[in-house]
Amino acid sequence: MAYFDNSATTPIHPDVVKAMNDSNSLHFGNPSSVHSKGRKSKALIENSRTEIAKCIGAQSEEIIFTGSGSESNNMILWSMLYNNKKHVITSSIEHPAITKVLISLAKFGISFTELPVDKYGMVDPDTLLKAIRKDTGLISIMMVNNEIGTVQPISELASIASEHDIPFHSDTVQALGKVPLLVNELNCDYLSFSAHKFYGPKGVGFLYKKKFKEIKSLTIGGSQESGYRAGTENISGIVGLAVATKLIRENLPKRIDHLKHLEKRFKENLNNINSKIFYNGHPKIRVPGLVSITIPGYRSDIMMAKLDRENLEVSSGSACGSGSIKPSKVLREIGHKDDINVCTLRISFGRDNSSEDIDRLANAMISIINE
Numbered sequence: 001m002a003y004f005d006n007s008a009t010t011p012i013h014p015d016v017v018k019a020m021n022d023s024n025s026l027h028f029g030n031p032s033s034v035h036s037k038g039r040k041s042k043a044l045i046e047n048s049r050t051e052i053a054k055c056i057g058a059q060s061e062e063i064i065f066t067g068s069g070s071e072s073n074n075m076i077l078w079s080m081l082y083n084n085k086k087h088v089i090t091s092s093i094e095h096p097a098i099t100k101v102l103i104s105l106a107k108f109g110i111s112f113t114e115l116p117v118d119k120y121g122m123v124d125p126d127t128l129l130k131a132i133r134k135d136t137g138l139i140s141i142m143m144v145n146n147e148i149g150t151v152q153p154i155s156e157l158a159s160i161a162s163e164h165d166i167p168f169h170s171d172t173v174q175a176l177g178k179v180p181l182l183v184n185e186l187n188c189d190y191l192s193f194s195a196h197k198f199y200g201p202k203g204v205g206f207l208y209k210k211k212f213k214e215i216k217s218l219t220i221g222g223s224q225e226s227g228y229r230a231g232t233e234n235i236s237g238i239v240g241l242a243v244a245t246k247l248i249r250e251n252l253p254k255r256i257d258h259l260k261h262l263e264k265r266f267k268e269n270l271n272n273i274n275s276k277i278f279y280n281g282h283p284k285i286r287v288p289g290l291v292s293i294t295i296p297g298y299r300s301d302i303m304m305a306k307l308d309r310e311n312l313e314v315s316s317g318s319a320c321g322s323g324s325i326k327p328s329k330v331l332r333e334i335g336h337k338d339d340i341n342v343c344t345l346r347i348s349f350g351r352d353n354s355s356e357d358i359d360r361l362a363n364a365m366i367s368i369i370n371e
Contacts, residue, residue, distance in 0.1 A: 006350035048242035069194030085137030148281030200244030204237030259289030269362030
């Protein structure tokens with residue numbers, strides 16, 4: 001079996017598994033308890049927070065643990081209910097954890113503007129500038145698109161927001177571990193992350209909240225996470241998240257080179273296809289290892305089924321929409337008509353993939369297309 005859906009989720013790194021198992025066995029105390037076991041659990045959480053902050057160049061008090069990237073996004077967006085300015089600017093190709101929340105907020109008086117993107121899925125900073133209104137209270141634009149891999153000019157967009165004194169949030173779930181990411185270079189107020197996208201465990205993520213910026217809690221109860229997220233902390237998940245970020249800090253250049261090599265080899269192999277194919281997303285300003293490929297005349301659901309029979313696992317567009325042949329909104333926004341929209345595969349490589357895996361996948365695709 002060869003797995004090529006790492007943008008949906010990644011296998012947990014063995015070092016992460018070990019750290020989590022040790023945590024579950026040795027540190028089960030409630031972090032809010034004042035006895036020895038509680039204090040040890042609390043120290044484990046705070047040490048993890050410091051390690052995670054190092055990975056993105058933040059201060060430890062700027063890290064808030066959550067259950068996922070989607071929860072982090074929700075925390076930022078639902079805080080708009082308490083903002084005097086009720087208008088949000090986002091892009092037309094955001095993850096549903098942004099767009100669906102904004103639609104839900106409309107009934108509470110929150111309005112939003114979706115910025116268009118070009119044929120590569122890129123937001124033009126000039127369109128952001130023109131969309132700003134007197135009542136704009138938040139700008140939220142993802143850093144890396146989960147379907148096509150285009151990287152947005154986040155620092156430039158965030159600078160525009162800062163000049164107009166508007167908080168800026170970015171969904172960076174698909175960025176960490178694939179591109180360099182330091183908060184002082186991005187100049188964002190809020191960033192969302194999810195551990196399972198970079199070889200950490202599922203069910204845990206974190207929100208970067210710039211110092212002195214405010215949000216409201218989604219959950220009411222205890223005073224965990226400085227009052228921003230009530231509920232006993234997921235200690236082993238947080239420990240696993242910290243190990244995963246430490247591995248990024250230590251190995252990012254090597255990981256990027258590996259992904260670039262795999263992507264190059266895959267595309268070179270596909271030069272042998274006797275069919276017109278094209279790749280989606282920006283040809284250069286993109287994350288390595290995520291390939292969105294359209295093969296007109298070959299529906300993605302049929303292609304995926306045939307590849308799955310060869311023990312080759314790929315995706316069609318966003319994992320959150322997998323199992324559905326409905327055309328992708330992202331691909332529509334970059335100009336694809338529905339008849340070729342549904343002929344698109346998302347192939348995302350990872351640390352465990354080898355050159356031999358790439359050759360197997362490419363040869364299988366060529367065989368299917370040429371049959």
